[in-house]
Structures are given as structure tokens and as C-alpha cells.
Amino acid sequence: MDRWLSHPTALKIISIILGLLLWAVVHIDPDTSPEAVTSSFDIKTIEAARIITDGLNEEKFTLSAMEPTVVRIVVQGRISDLLKASSVEDYEVKVDLNDAKPGIQELPLILDLPKGIQLVEMSPRTVTVQLEEILTKPFELQVVAEGKPADGYIAGTPAVVSETNGVEVTLPKDDMSRVGLVSAEVNVDGADETVVNKKAKVIVYDTEGIEMTNAVVTPETVHVEVKVTPPFKTVPLQVRYTGSLPDGLSIVSIKPAIDQVTVYGEQKLLDEVQVYDGAVLDLSKVKQSGSLQVKTQPVEGIKLIEPAEVTLDVVVAPTATRTLKDTKVMINGVTAGLTALIRSPEDGKIDLTISGAESVLSALRPDEINVIADVEGLGPGVHIVPLQVDVPAFVQTVISRGQPLTVSIEILDSAAAEAEQEAAEEVGGTPSEPPPAESSDSGDGINGDNASDGTTTDTGT
Known part of the structure; x- marks a missing residue:
């Protein structure tokens, strides 16, 4: 043993062991458990991971309800991996709506975890969703003018400056039946001229007049015009x-x-x-x-x-002419109590020549021509009275050179006129113009009580 301990290699090994022991004594916390020092895994809890939808056909359906909207998940993994996925958005919880049908249904949740992290617990594991069918329908657009124009002006009917007044509204099927009005409003308050090409937002209202904010309108805006004019x-x-x-x-x-x-x-x-x-x-x-x-x-x-x-x-x-034979002369404007008699021509009729297009003259009726002698203001005696000729439009009177358009009229006291008539009847004669009754509607205008005002103009061109 002594010889082994005295060997140089043995002494080196012993020195290394003693150095490691001394290092451990200095650096290791006596209060730290061995498990905490050696473990590199941890557990993490996400209390409210948001559920997102996947595969919804937004042209056919809308997600009207989902319960719950968040879930609680517990995961574990290496500390380094957990630190990398520290945000709630890193933990995706999905519900697959690809095969979902309209109505209320319960569907499983799908959890997509970051790499290296495992699920320990998720609550709940299903979600209840409600899908509604989407409809698109055309509606007539009504444009409404808001406000009052300037004093002395009025606002006309607003109109859309486009080829059509229609728009398309997209809504869930149940909401579509509640649409009451689709309108665009234009402000004309204080306007004193026409509001032209004004951009207005299209708004959908339900039957109670409340805006339906979930409605999708195409187009969203329109250009409108409102005429602002005097009355x-x-x-x-x-x-x-x-x-x-x-x-x-x-x-x-x-x-x-x-x-x-x-x-x-x-x-x-x-x-x-x-x-x-x-x-x-x-x-x-x-x-x-x-x-x-x-x-x-x-x-x-x-x-x-x-x-x-x-x-x-x-x-x-081309101009043509026509002569109307024996056209009767009517007398207008006789003063009450007097009687007017035509003395010349004796029969009270004249020949009248008129001109105009042949087709106009051919269609002319005799009663459309009136020849009038106006004696308004004339007293008893014999008077030369000019004639007024009333002809239809596009007809003219032709006055030949030397042709008089006058008549000789004698105005008598009504009593004297009656005496003259009686005398003529006794000898079998006939006065040149038979006196009418004091009140006559015959149209001859002899008596002034019912005579016209005598104002007649030539409407011929």
C-alpha cells in the first residue's frame, strides 16, 4: 500500500479527486435539492387560450355563436422550449368547420402545440357552434334627402347617379326576413344649388328602423344627386x-x-x-x-x-286660297236698350277669301270662321264698322284690292226698332235684319245684353 501511495501517478489521481471535492464544497448551495439541480423540464398552464375557427365557407355560412370561446390547457416540456413559446398565441386551439352543417352542433377541439411541448390537460375538449346559412338578395335603393335647403329653395327627389338603383344585401337567412329598408342619405341642409355626385353610404335597416350592422352591402357607397331649385x-x-x-x-x-x-x-x-x-x-x-x-x-x-x-x-x-260665300256677320258690343241693324250689305253676309295650305283649307268647317262687327260704345245712328275675322291657326284672310271689310250698321232705340219691324210686317215687307229679343243667346250678337266683349284676333299666320 505504501509503495502504491508513493507512486507518482497515484498521487496525481488523488490530487484531482481532492480538487473536485473542494470545488463542490464551494459552489453547491446546501439548501438546493439534488432533483432541482439536475431537472431541465417544467410544466406550464395557459388559462385562456383563444379558440379559432378553421375551414368555414364564408360564402355559404356565418358563425353566429360559439361556446366557449377560450380553453384552459396544461403543457410540459423542456424549460428552454417553454421559454420560446411564452405567448398565448403560440398555442393554437382550432375547431374544424369544413364539414359543419347549418344549425347547432358540438365539435372536437384540435390543439396545435409548439415543437418539444406536450399536452398534459385541456378543458374543455369540445365546443358548441351555431352556423347560419347566408343569403344574398337584391333590394331597391331609396335615397333620402336630409336637412332643409336655403330659404326660397326646395329639394327635388334624390336619385342615384348610376345605371341602376339596386344593391345586393348579404345576411344570415333568419336576418334577411327582417330587412325593412335599404337607403342612402344625402345632406342638403342650407343648399342653394343642386347637389351633384355626392358620395353616400348604403345602410340597411330592419323593420323597426334599427341599423343592421352585420349586413354586407354591394356596393357599400353610391353617388347621388339632389336637385335644389326655386319652387x-x-x-x-x-x-x-x-x-x-x-x-x-x-x-x-x-x-x-x-x-x-x-x-x-x-x-x-x-x-x-x-x-x-x-x-x-x-x-x-x-x-x-x-x-x-x-x-x-x-x-x-x-x-x-x-x-x-x-x-x-x-x-x-304651297299656299292655296278658298272663298267662303255668304259668310254671316255677327254684331257684338251693343249697348243695353239699343238695337243694331246691318243696312249694307242688306242680307248681312259677305264673301270671304282665305288662304292656307290645301290640306288645312279642306278640313276647315264653316263654324270655325267668325266675322264680327264690334259696335261697343257706338250710339244711335248709322256707322261704318270695320270687320274682325276670326280664323283658325295657319289660316289667313285675303283682302283683295278695293274689297271693303266693313259694314254699314244703324243703331236704333229698341222701341223704334220694334216699331219699324211692326210697320214692315203690316205691308208684308221684311227688315234687312230681324231684330232679336232683348236677351238672345243665338250667337248673332244683335242685342247688347248677352253680346261678347267683341275681342277677336286673327290667329292665322
């Missing part, structure tokens, strides 16, 4: 004429493409407007049949007219 009114269009046609031509017809226009102005002035006659056709510019454009000019009290132009379909033809 307006729609009235009949009456075309006026100026100038004269070239020699040898007469109007057959003038037909506007529209028969009404919209006029804008102050309300009190609009109340008085019954017809719009601001469209004027210059006949001197008509050379042949065809379409002509005339502007709708503002008239007194009217600020704007729509449309700004009117298309007229004008038909012309």
Missing part, C-alpha cells in the same frame, strides 16, 4: 310665332315634341302662371318641312325653364 310648376306649352313665311308657303302643322314645360320662380308668381308662351318660332327661318329647335326664354317672374330647348316638327305646303 317650380308644370304648365302647358304654347308656341308663339314671329315673322312671315316665304311667299307661296303656308303652315300645315307645328307640333312640339312636348306639350308641357317646368317653370321655376317665386311661389306667388307661379300661382298666377297658367301657360308658358316663351317659346317663339321665327317663321322667316322656315324654308321647308322638318324639325327646328327653339329656346325656352325666361318670361316675367320665371327664373328657369326646363327643358331649355323645344323641338318643333314643322310641316309646310
Whole structure:
């Protein structure tokens, strides 16, 4: 033994052993258990790992409910691996919805753990989900104007600036039946001009007027327009004429493409407007049949007219003439208590020549021509009274050189006229014009009590 201990190699081994013992005495904590020093594994608990869905066909279904939404998991692994996966997002808990059907169902949970970590416990291991079928339906879009325009202006009906007023709404099947209104709102508060191309959000409301925030709308926004104008009114269009046609031509017809226009102005002035006659056709510019454009000019009290132009379909033809034999002369404007008698011509009739297009003259009826002698304000005595000829549109009176358009009328006291008639009857004669009763509706206008005001104009062109 002594010889072994004295050997150099033995002494070296003993020295190494003693050095290791001394190092251990210095570095090892006496309060630390041997198991804690030598173990490299640990256990970790995640109290609320979020459940995520996988494989949901979002074009057909929507996940309306899921219970629970988080789970508790306990895992174990090397300390180094646990430290690497320290976030809750590193532990994925999934529910597979690839084969799920509409309705309520219980499905297993799938846990995807980081590398090197093992599951000890997961609670719960299943989840209850509710899937609803998704529907997409077209709806008519209603545009609503909000607010009040500036004083003296009114807002028209809002409209979508696009080819269609329809939108598509996507909702769960049960919610689709609750849709009450699909609308876009545009603000016109204080506006004094038309709101053009305003972008508005499309909102879906249920039958109780509550916004359905889960609705998916296509398109989400639309461009709308709201006319903001002064008050307006729609009235009949009456075309006026100026100038004269070239020699040898007469109007057959003038037909506007529209028969009404919209006029804008102050309300009190609009109340008085019954017809719009601001469209004027210059006949001197008509050379042949065809379409002509005339502007709708503002008239007194009217600020704007729509449309700004009117298309007229004008038909012309060569001028023809026609003579109306024995056209009766009517007397208007006789003062009460007086009687008017035509002395010349004795029969109270004249021959009248008129001109116009052949088709217009052929269709003319005798009762459409009125020849009137106006004696309003004339007292007793014999008077030469000019005649007024009332003819239809596009017909003219032709006055030949030397042809008088006058008649000789004697105005008598009614009593004297009756005495003259009685005397004529006694000798078997007939007065030149039989006096009517004091109140007559015959249309001859002899008695002033029921005579017209005598205002007759030539409407021929």
C-alpha cells in the first residue's frame, strides 16, 4: 500500500479527486435539492387560450355563436422550449368547420402545440357552434334627402347617379326576413344649388328602423344627386310665332315634341302662371318641312325653364286660297236698350277669301270662321264698322284690292226698332235684319245684353 501511495501517478489521481471535492464544497448551495439541480423540464398552464375557427365557407355560412370561446390547457416540456413559446398565441386551439352543417352542433377541439411541448390537460375538449346559412338578395335603393335647403329653395327627389338603383344585401337567412329598408342619405341642409355626385353610404335597416350592422352591402357607397331649385310648376306649352313665311308657303302643322314645360320662380308668381308662351318660332327661318329647335326664354317672374330647348316638327305646303260665300256677320258690343241693324250689305253676309295650305283649307268647317262687327260704345245712328275675322291657326284672310271689310250698321232705340219691324210686317215687307229679343243667346250678337266683349284676333299666320 505504501509503495502504491508513493507512486507518482497515484498521487496525481488523488490530487484531482481532492480538487473536485473542494470545488463542490464551494459552489453547491446546501439548501438546493439534488432533483432541482439536475431537472431541465417544467410544466406550464395557459388559462385562456383563444379558440379559432378553421375551414368555414364564408360564402355559404356565418358563425353566429360559439361556446366557449377560450380553453384552459396544461403543457410540459423542456424549460428552454417553454421559454420560446411564452405567448398565448403560440398555442393554437382550432375547431374544424369544413364539414359543419347549418344549425347547432358540438365539435372536437384540435390543439396545435409548439415543437418539444406536450399536452398534459385541456378543458374543455369540445365546443358548441351555431352556423347560419347566408343569403344574398337584391333590394331597391331609396335615397333620402336630409336637412332643409336655403330659404326660397326646395329639394327635388334624390336619385342615384348610376345605371341602376339596386344593391345586393348579404345576411344570415333568419336576418334577411327582417330587412325593412335599404337607403342612402344625402345632406342638403342650407343648399342653394343642386347637389351633384355626392358620395353616400348604403345602410340597411330592419323593420323597426334599427341599423343592421352585420349586413354586407354591394356596393357599400353610391353617388347621388339632389336637385335644389326655386319652387317650380308644370304648365302647358304654347308656341308663339314671329315673322312671315316665304311667299307661296303656308303652315300645315307645328307640333312640339312636348306639350308641357317646368317653370321655376317665386311661389306667388307661379300661382298666377297658367301657360308658358316663351317659346317663339321665327317663321322667316322656315324654308321647308322638318324639325327646328327653339329656346325656352325666361318670361316675367320665371327664373328657369326646363327643358331649355323645344323641338318643333314643322310641316309646310304651297299656299292655296278658298272663298267662303255668304259668310254671316255677327254684331257684338251693343249697348243695353239699343238695337243694331246691318243696312249694307242688306242680307248681312259677305264673301270671304282665305288662304292656307290645301290640306288645312279642306278640313276647315264653316263654324270655325267668325266675322264680327264690334259696335261697343257706338250710339244711335248709322256707322261704318270695320270687320274682325276670326280664323283658325295657319289660316289667313285675303283682302283683295278695293274689297271693303266693313259694314254699314244703324243703331236704333229698341222701341223704334220694334216699331219699324211692326210697320214692315203690316205691308208684308221684311227688315234687312230681324231684330232679336232683348236677351238672345243665338250667337248673332244683335242685342247688347248677352253680346261678347267683341275681342277677336286673327290667329292665322
